Amino acid sequence: MVEFLQFTLSGISFGMIYAAIALSLVLIWRGTRLVNFAQGAMAMFTTYIGIEVIYHTGSYWTGFVVALAAGIVLGAVAELAVIKPAQGKPELNAVIITIGLLVLLEGLAGIFYGGQFRSFPAAFSVTGLHVGSTALGVSRFDVFVAAAVLVTTLLLAVGFRYTSAGLRMRAAAFNATVARLSGIRVARVITVGWALAGLLGALAGVLVSPSTFLYPNSMDTIFVFGFTAAVIGGLDSPFGAVIGGLLLGVALSYAGGYLGSQVTALVALGILVVVLMLRPAGIFSGAQVRRV
Amino acid sequence: MSSPAGAPAGGAASLAIEDLVAGYGEVRALNDVTITASGASITAVLGANGAGKTTLLRAISGMVRPRSGRILLDGADQAGRGPEDMARAGIAHVPEGQGVIPELTVEENLRLGTMAWPGLARRRADRGAALAEAYERFGVLADRRRKPAGTLSGGERQMLVIARALIARPRVLLLDEPSLGLAPKIMRQVMDTVVRLSKESGITVVLVEQNARAALAIADHGVVLNLGRVVAAADAKTLAADVALRHHYLGF
Numbered sequence: 001m002v003e004f005l006q007f008t009l010s011g012i013s014f015g016m017i018y019a020a021i022a023l024s025l026v027l028i029w030r031g032t033r034l035v036n037f038a039q040g041a042m043a044m045f046t047t048y049i050g051i052e053v054i055y056h057t058g059s060y061w062t063g064f065v066v067a068l069a070a071g072i073v074l075g076a077v078a079e080l081a082v083i084k085p086a087q088g089k090p091e092l093n094a095v096i097i098t099i100g101l102l103v104l105l106e107g108l109a110g111i112f113y114g115g116q117f118r119s120f121p122a123a124f125s126v127t128g129l130h131v132g133s134t135a136l137g138v139s140r141f142d143v144f145v146a147a148a149v150l151v152t153t154l155l156l157a158v159g160f161r162y163t164s165a166g167l168r169m170r171a172a173a174f175n176a177t178v179a180r181l182s183g184i185r186v187a188r189v190i191t192v193g194w195a196l197a198g199l200l201g202a203l204a205g206v207l208v209s210p211s212t213f214l215y216p217n218s219m220d221t222i223f224v225f226g227f228t229a230a231v232i233g234g235l236d237s238p239f240g241a242v243i244g245g246l247l248l249g250v251a252l253s254y255a256g257g258y259l260g261s262q263v264t265a266l267v268a269l270g271i272l273v274v275v276l277m278l279r280p281a282g283i284f285s286g287a288q289v290r291r292v
Numbered sequence: 293m294s295s296p297a298g299a300p301a302g303g304a305a306s307l308a309i310e311d312l313v314a315g316y317g318e319v320r321a322l323n324d325v326t327i328t329a330s331g332a333s334i335t336a337v338l339g340a341n342g343a344g345k346t347t348l349l350r351a352i353s354g355m356v357r358p359r360s361g362r363i364l365l366d367g368a369d370q371a372g373r374g375p376e377d378m379a380r381a382g383i384a385h386v387p388e389g390q391g392v393i394p395e396l397t398v399e400e401n402l403r404l405g406t407m408a409w410p411g412l413a414r415r416r417a418d419r420g421a422a423l424a425e426a427y428e429r430f431g432v433l434a435d436r437r438r439k440p441a442g443t444l445s446g447g448e449r450q451m452l453v454i455a456r457a458l459i460a461r462p463r464v465l466l467l468d469e470p471s472l473g474l475a476p477k478i479m480r481q482v483m484d485t486v487v488r489l490s491k492e493s494g495i496t497v498v499l500v501e502q503n504a505r506a507a508l509a510i511a512d513h514g515v516v517l518n519l520g521r522v523v524a525a526a527d528a529k530t531l532a533a534d535v536a537l538r539h540h541y542l543g544f
Binding site: 164167168170171174175177178179180181182183184185186 | 374387390392407408
């Protein structure tokens with residue numbers, strides 16, 4: 001019973017990180033109709049920037065903020081520099097470009113920072129919390145991870161729902177033609193979407209790296225799980241992305257805890273196959289099935 | 293309320309299309325089309341399927357980039373600008389049958405009309421009044437403001453897109469088949485609304501209609517397109533009375 005509680009709580013903590021990646025993929029999908037395969041690599045790169053700042057300033061929070069800011073800039077620059085020029089061309093071009101970006105960023109990280117594993121500091125204590133004498137299996141830092149993603153997600157949800165900028169983003173995502181005819185600069189809105197996605201990715205990178213270490217490929221697995229979470233929830237649904245991330249996090253935590261960590265990837269794949277067989281558009285997608 | 297929602301900022305507009313050529317790929321959909329429309333008038337653009345009516349509206353609103361020719365709004369050439377700039381210049385385009393975003397609520401759809409306004413501060417201050425005025429004019433929308441637009445009927449959706457276009461305070465309103473798929477009674481309501489708007493708010497309306505009889509009944513001027521060329525342009529009454537032209541191009 002205690003084990004079950006521990007696996008659930010640590011699953012939620014990891015699930016929030018998958019949720020952040022999934023949400024970033026959904027933001028890009030809604031604006032550009034593209035899965036950004038470089039999303040994980042971009043997060044890895046901004047986390048390296050964060051760790052450099054932490055080493056030089058000695059302040060975790062300075063590094064944290066700089067990493068997030070770098071995520072915003074990298075997202076916007078990637079969209080403007082390499083994605084926008086591919087618009088209007090065959091869809092596969094943009095997909096290949098994101099894979100190219102992935103390889104480029106991982107290569108650059110290897111050149112600049114080397115391939116060795118680097119430890120990334122955590123904002124709070126990583127020793128397990130206890131209730132009485134019972135270990136909860138999560139640390140203060142895990143709580144911070146869940147809270148940080150939750151707060152960011154809620155801020156985004158409120159922004160989308162209640163602000164003019166949010167309305168512009170939703171209108172552009174649902175129907176770009178009507179949005180443009182209404183005077184909305186859709187190209188700019190799409191760039192903002194990539195910037196926000198970069199922010200979420202950077203957040204995920206900073207939050208996950210204390211548990212996984214940082215190296216040029218360190219975000220690959222996290223990206224695959226985040227992508228799985230986004231597909232489970234439906235690539236069109238921000239709400240679905242968060243729920244998908246949590247479901248996957250908890251499921252993988254049970255699988256790793258009860259069956260052994262070597263089966264987690266297999267379980268993720270199994271969940272993906274089952275969801276796609278039963279609900280091809282994802283659990284929470286209200287939209288029509290689309291070609292991915 | 294000092295000015296109606298659609299009141300143009302700088303008096304009556306004048307729209308002049310000169311020698312417009314536009315098309316898709318190899319196909320030339322418009323050939324040297326010249327049309328003028330100005331003031332509080334309704335110009336009906338008529339013709340068979342494939343005559344180029346919709347392409348003409350799409351070219352004026354910037355959705356199709358013209359290959360040559362000029363689109364003059366009050367004398368300034370707008371040709372080559374994108375739809376978001378055209379909307380900001382005062383040209384509102386209500387596309388055929390797809391103007392509503394069903395996932396957004398009625399009020400959010402209406403708020404899209406304010407996106408073409410200049411200046412953020414003014415947008416905030418004026419928005420409430422503009423929405424209130426739209427609800428007053430289109431009472432059916434007021435009761436549904438929090439509902440997704442997808443729950444509206446065809447006629448209500450058409451009212452919604454027209455209401456949104458008006459909130460943008462356009463000088464020129466381009467309407468593509470506003471009566472398409474509507475029951476005759478609802479269609480008459482939509483047409484009456486168009487007439488009232490043009491007269492009350494001084495908007496220059498360019499109306500594309502499959503139903504030539506209904507369009508000529510409310511229009512001041514008529515333009516007949518055939519295979520991308522203007523084959524007739526005259527008073528609406530004159531066109532309606534021209535039996536040969538009606539039989540040949542308009543089918544009634």
